[in-house]
Structure formats: C-alpha cells, structure tokens
Amino acid sequence: MAQVFVASLVLMTMFGLIGAGAKLSNNLVAQKIASAYTVIFRGTPEILVILLLYFGSAIALTSLAQLFDPEVKFVDVPPFWAGTIAISLVVGSYATETFRGAFLGVSPGSIEAARALGMSPLQTFVYIRIPEMWRIALPAFGNHMLSLVKDTALISVIGLNETLFVAKQAIATTNQPFTMYIFVGLIYLAFSSVITLSVMGLERYGKRTTETAR
C-alpha cells in the first residue's frame, strides 16, 4: 500500500500543480483544458476512472500490440499503474483547486511590498509566495493525502495485490469476513492517523512564526 501511496502522491501533486498553473496562466487554451480536467475528474467516480483506465488501456495496448504482432492475444496493463494514475488524476483535480486557491490566497500586500523593495519576480515567488502558499494549502493537501490512502482500497477491485485484495483471498480460506475486514480497516486507520499527525505537526511547524507569543 505504501508504494501505491507514494507513487500516487507524487503524481497527484504534479497533476495539481500543472492544473493550477494552467488555470492561473494567461493562456486561454491552457485554462480551458484545466477547467475541463477539473470538471471531468471531480464529477466522475474514482472507481469508474480506475475501470476505464484499466480495461481501456488494456484494449488500447492490445490493439497496438496486434499491429506489430497479430499473434498477441491480450496485453495486460499492470493494475498498479492503471490504478495509481487513475486515483492521482481524480485527487489531482481537487488538488488543482487547492493549489490555485493557495496561490491566490497569498496576501497581495506581501507581494507588492516585495516588489517595492526591489525583489525580482522569481525571488518574490520563491521567498514570499511559496512559503505562504504551502502554509495555506497544507490542511487541504493533508485531506487529499487521506483521500489517496483510502482510494488505494479501490484498486483492489482490479486485482491489485494490496491490503483489501489480500484480505479477500484470506477470507476465502478463513471464512471470517468480519474479522478480516475490520483488520483491514485498522490498517487503513493506522495509515491515516500517521498522515494526520504528520500534517498536524507540519501545520504547527509552519505556524511557529505567525502565531503571536502569549
């Protein structure tokens, strides 16, 4: 599960940043594409995206392979990648809005002050905007990470060898579905708790200079 999480975290952040960048840019085409991206993936159930990517890419790749070698019957796409990309796309569409909101949420006064002091656009971006941005985005970003953790369970539906899938097989032998699923739930709960605590710690770290001493 950790592998899926890390991979999807990286992808989700990428999709989110690219999407936010596109929406904030002056390029109308980029804006439209990013808008379409958020509308499509915020409105579609994750499981549908997983199924579509998995079966769809299998079919696409099979056809592609058959162009080269008509003997090929079926090309499999590893469920890991189909699933990971799918959930990254979906959570990434939410992350786009989060990053966009964080970017706009940086107080314009700070930016003006930086420019008035003579800082270049790049310096302003790196030293003023980014620190403020990640402070603003952190709570929501933490929620996105939690969504990713829980969405990894969905990939079991396409046969990924992760926690829930393994549990289903164990149930076939032990015949104790309740116990096994509770166990799975606890594993996920532990994982979520670790993330939640880490985010809380990071939030406190980020606030250490902004809260006034009492």
Next chain:
Amino acid sequence: MSFDVGLIIESLPMMLSGIGITLKLLVVSAVLGLLLAIVLLLMRISGKWYLNWPAQAYIYVFRGTPILVQIFIVYYGFPQFEFIRDSILWPILREPTGCAIVALSLNTGAYVSEILRGGVKGVSKGLLEAGSALGMSARQKFIYITTPIAVRLALPAYSNDVVSLLKSTALASTITIADMTGIARTIVAETYAPYEIFISMAMIYIAFTWVLQRTFGVIERYLGRYTKREA
C-alpha cells in the same frame, strides 16, 4: 479501434435504468446521513465528555477508513454473526441495497457532522454575546442565531460532500447492485467496449454532478441574500 456510437445508443436504456438505483442510494443515504450528522454534532458540542468522546471516536474511525472497506464489513462481514442474522435489521442487511445504504449513511454522517461543526464554529462570538446580553437562553441562541448562520456557512462544504456521496454510490456496484456503474460493468463485460460505455457513464455522472452543483448554488444564493448590500 473505433468508437462505436451505435453501441452507446443501444445500451442507453439499460444505463438509464441504473439512474433510479443511484438516485435512491444517494437520497436515502444523504437524508439518513444528515440526521446522524446532527446527532453527532449535538454530541460534539454538548460539552459533556461522555457524549463528546464517543462522537469523536466514531467520526475518526469512519473518516479514517475507506468507504469500500465499510461497505464490505456491512455486506460480507455482518452476516458472520448469529445475532445479526436473528435481529429485526436482518431483512435490510441481507440485501445489498440495504447494506450499501447503511454503510453510506454511516460514512457520510461522520463527514457531514464535521462540516456542520465548522459552520457552528464560524458564527461570530460577538453575535452570541449580543444574544446573551439581551437575555436569550442557550437554547434560544442556538436555534435563532447559531443555526441559521451555521447552515449558510456550511453549505459549500456540504454540497461537496453530496457530490462525494454520489461518487461513492458507484461502489455499490462492487456488491452486485445494479446502479449506474454496476450496469456499465455488466455491459462492458459482455461487449468488451470499455471506452464507449465507461465514458458515457462518466458523462452521465458529470451531468448529475452539474445538476447538484447548480441546485446548491441556488440555495446558497438564497441563504446568502442578507450578505449582499444591494436590496
């Protein structure tokens, strides 16, 4: 490969029949979830530790575990116990639809109660002080001051949760329910046309989402009418 539009048109009636089930899952779970959320909220803000802690624990567990696992526990796991099979709830819990509704309601209830709590916390302290100064009781302040303002504040986040609930209903297909996603999977299994079917299904969900968002937008504007300067 080609895009078989004919296939979509043929399958449309079947896909649309799934909408009824999806709607049923959505509405019933949303209503039950909201009721549960209100109970949890009152427990959380009661100030009494023996109400607050269990509510917090419940919310923590249900928000920290995947909804799919919760569905499986209710559908596959509960029948393991004799006392469940003998109880009056069995007719509900025997059916996949009943299980899905139970799991979805329990789950959304946890999320919505936190959303409501956010709304309650957002009410300015000063307004409650004014109420106190005028002699209003705690109950009166909660009903006439806190609730109207909290509802308006919570609405955007609540509308997001309803959209999430819609997407979660798709998981009902994993326990054999013939909702929209369930039907899509059946058709794809027969026709090997994942693109056409899943993409059309996605479009129906997106349309659904759009309707929900517009509806909430109208409600938000109505509730927010006193926040605009122009009459």
Next chain:
Amino acid sequence: MTTTAPLICMQDVDKFFGDFQALKKINLKIGKGERIVVCGPSGSGKSTMIRCLNRLEEHSSGHIFIDGSELTDKVKDIDAVRREVGMVFQSFNLFPHMTIAKNLMIAQQLVRKTPKAEAREIAIRYLERVKIPEQADKFPIQLSGGQQQRVAIARALCMQPEVMLFDEPTSALDPEMINEVLDVMIDLANDGMTMIVVTHEMGFARSVADRVIFMDEGEIVEEAPPASFFDNPVHERTKAFLSQILAH
C-alpha cells in the same frame, strides 16, 4: 449622587484570566440616573469590568449587586440581571440574518414573551427614537456603521433596561459617523437613563458625565466629576494618560 440604595454596587471585585489579574479590588457604586464614563489605556480592564456587570465575564471574587440582587452563578440570577442591563458593543453585533425590525423584536418575543405585533410597535418606536425608522425592513449589511450602531442602541432599549452599558461604542466607526451615535447617547442621558460608557470620546465625557473614572492595570485609579477630573487630575498616571490623549 442619589440618596437611595445604589443601582449597581461592586465590592472588592477581582477577575483573573488564568494567572493574569484583569481586575484588582474594584469598588464602585452607581446610583440611578447617573452617567459614568470609564476611560484608560488598552488592557486596563475597563471592558472586563462592565462585561462582569451582565455576566459576559465571571468575576473571580467579590460581590456584584444589580438593583439589589446579587449576580451569582445561578441561571435565574443571571437572567434577571440581563433583563435589567442593556449592552451596546464596539462591533455592533447586529444579527446579520435578520432584518432591522426582527433584530429589535427577537429578544422581546423570546425573553419577555411579547406578542409579535406589540414587539414590532415597540421596535418602530425605538427606531424613531434613534431616528432611522425607515430602515426597519432592511438587513444590517445595507446600513452604514453609524446607522448600525444606532440600531444596536435601539435593540438594547427595546428590552427597557434600567442600566445601559456601552463598550467603546464609537471606536469602530469612521469619524464622520461618531457624532450621530453620540447624539443618540446624549439624548438618552438627558432622558435620565443610567449609563456606564467606556470610551475615548473626552468631549462626550466632559459634557454628559456625572463622574469620570480612570482605570489602569485593573484598578480604579481616579474618580471625579468631569470638571475636576480634566482640569485638576490628582494621580500621576491620570495626568500622563490625559496628556497622551488630549495632545493632538
């Protein structure tokens, strides 16, 4: 000063916020019809003191008597006091989701159980008193700051209190709106309302107050009628404060 028992009596009142002592041995008597102005630097405890009078803050020790009854933990005592004491806040605190009229009516209906029609009549009457009856069916956001504060005064008056507390009523207002609110307060004073006003408006203090009280670091440092307070302050701290705020 009146000869009958004081309307408000604070005896040896202390207030702690954790380790911090906000009020130190406050002793104060206020008679019916008196107009008291409380001034002092930020953090001196002026707001805390008047907020103790309607239990928005709980005093840590000592006794507070309002119109003969002691202010204690008991809900009945607190409710009885809040019916007699009206409060106007620095940030107005009008209920944003109710019309002006409803703002004035809601407490009457809920606390005094006044029927709706009568409550509305009383509301309109007080809106006329503060000179904005035509705004009755608007929402607070549609009014200017000065108008909102006047509505807040009317709202407190609708409960027909014995005493009105004002917590820096004009501090959040743009300068051009301060006078319309002060005028209403002067009117009220001339009609005989017992008032305690925490404010920096020294002109108001000079012309309206019966006594001016200077507080610093939780204590009442000096208490005198305005003429002697402003012209012949006794304590060093009072002199320092006056020179600061009257300088510009």
